[in-house]
Amino acid sequence: MVAGLLPPAADPGVRPGCVVAFRTRHTGRVKEILADLDRWQRQGKRVAVARVVDIEGSGPRLPGAAMAVSEAGEVAGSVSGGCVEGAVVVEALDAIERGTRRIVTFGYSDDEAFAVGLTCGGTIHLFIEPLDW
Amino acid sequence: MSETPLFDVVRDALRAERPVALATVIEGPHTGAKLVVRPDEDPLGSLGDPDLDRVVARDTAGELAAGRTGVRHYGERGEAREEAVAVFIESFAPPPQMVIFGAVDFTAALVRVAKVLGYRVTVCDAREVFATRQRFPLADEVVVDWPDRLLARVGPGLGQRDAVCILTHDAKFDVPAVVSSLATQVGYIGVMGSRRTHEDRTGRLVEAGVDQSGLDRLRSPIGLDLGARTPEETAISIVAEIIALHTGRTAPSLKDTHGAIHR
Numbered sequence: 001m002v003a004g005l006l007p008p009a010a011d012p013g014v015r016p017g018c019v020v021a022f023r024t025r026h027t028g029r030v031k032e033i034l035a036d037l038d039r040w041q042r043q044g045k046r047v048a049v050a051r052v053v054d055i056e057g058s059g060p061r062l063p064g065a066a067m068a069v070s071e072a073g074e075v076a077g078s079v080s081g082g083c084v085e086g087a088v089v090v091e092a093l094d095a096i097e098r099g100t101r102r103i104v105t106f107g108y109s110d111d112e113a114f115a116v117g118l119t120c121g122g123t124i125h126l127f128i129e130p131l132d133w
Numbered sequence: 134m135s136e137t138p139l140f141d142v143v144r145d146a147l148r149a150e151r152p153v154a155l156a157t158v159i160e161g162p163h164t165g166a167k168l169v170v171r172p173d174e175d176p177l178g179s180l181g182d183p184d185l186d187r188v189v190a191r192d193t194a195g196e197l198a199a200g201r202t203g204v205r206h207y208g209e210r211g212e213a214r215e216e217a218v219a220v221f222i223e224s225f226a227p228p229p230q231m232v233i234f235g236a237v238d239f240t241a242a243l244v245r246v247a248k249v250l251g252y253r254v255t256v257c258d259a260r261e262v263f264a265t266r267q268r269f270p271l272a273d274e275v276v277v278d279w280p281d282r283l284l285a286r287v288g289p290g291l292g293q294r295d296a297v298c299i300l301t302h303d304a305k306f307d308v309p310a311v312v313s314s315l316a317t318q319v320g321y322i323g324v325m326g327s328r329r330t331h332e333d334r335t336g337r338l339v340e341a342g343v344d345q346s347g348l349d350r351l352r353s354p355i356g357l358d359l360g361a362r363t364p365e366e367t368a369i370s371i372v373a374e375i376i377a378l379h380t381g382r383t384a385p386s387l388k389d390t391h392g393a394i395h396r
Contacts, residue, residue: 103160
């Protein structure tokens with residue numbers, strides 16, 4: 001799958017009071033996307049959630065960063081600085097359709113077909129699953 | 134087991150700013166299985182094995198207390214030093230707290246920097262004219278009180294992720310502030326003052342009954358050796374010291390070190 005086939009995912013950017021990368025854990029990133037999740041659930045849309053579970057080297061977002069995708073392709077949150085969001089949408093829609101749960105890895109060292117580079121040169125591991133729990 | 138979906142439990146806790154942690158099997162049998170852990174409540178959900186549940190619930194409670202998020206590995210029945218099951222433990226802890234004693238210019242700068250880093254900030258000074266909301270618009274709370282009285286109230290809630298910064302450099306405030314801070318579990322206690330103020334204060338603290346282990350716990354004089362002069366520069370040197378404390382690192386310049394920036 002090629003990320004470029006989809007429009008780039010909306011990057012919410014840095015909002016006031018939003019801490020991008022610091023070791024202190026705040027009320028998690030999932031909190032930032034709750035309003036969108038609620039709205040999609042009310043609309044009866046199926047949703048998948050991608051969470052950063054691990055990073056190697058420089059990662060733009062720390063573990064716990066989260067992004068959600070509705071079956072209509074709407075996006076909330078982000079898992080990188082905008083580098084891999086397009087590819088994550090593809091994986092998330094696949095998770096919704098097939099009910100799969102798996103780790104997906106992005107990074108320079110990745111040989112797989114969906115090797116989308118991170119500008120920071122690091123590797124991120126995402127866990128992508130349907131929000132059916 | 135609760136009929137409420139686990140996600141709803143997590144969402145409600147997040148909305149109420151109550152601490153909650155979510156453990157998810159990301160590799161191994163039962164991938165996607167979940168456990169929700171909240172302080173002082175029974176865990177909800179299951180990872181597919183009662184022994185694994187018990188071990189992961191215990192570890193998750195510990196990670197939540199420290200505000201840490203990351204992956205841990207177990208055997209299928211929760212055995213340590215095995216790799217069959219990877220569990221992503223995600224802590225949703227309320228923001229760390231910083232209590233600043235002394236309503237001075239350095240305080241205003243430190244409040245700003247602490248807010249950038251996501252702290253919930255309380256400013257406390259016994260002098261009503263200085264401890265005003267107008268002077269510290271970004272502080273979450275501005276309290277007119279004595280340090281020992283404030284800490285009697287909020288001290289029991291302070292933990293390893295939290296910080297107390299004592300910027301009064303006036304012995305009659307410093308000594309009670311230090312003594313009551315040492316009685317808490319707070320992770321960082323920084324005390325401002327010149328080398329001379331520090332020496333004088335150390336003597337007074339010993340007189341007040343503070344032992345060597347108490348003195349060793351203090352970051353005094355406060356901050357990293359950055360050559361900071363202005364309130365803003367000093368605020369950076371203080372939070373940099375707190376970051377280095379949490380990462381367990383000394384803080385030389387990147388220019389003078391080798392190896393990967395992120396380890």
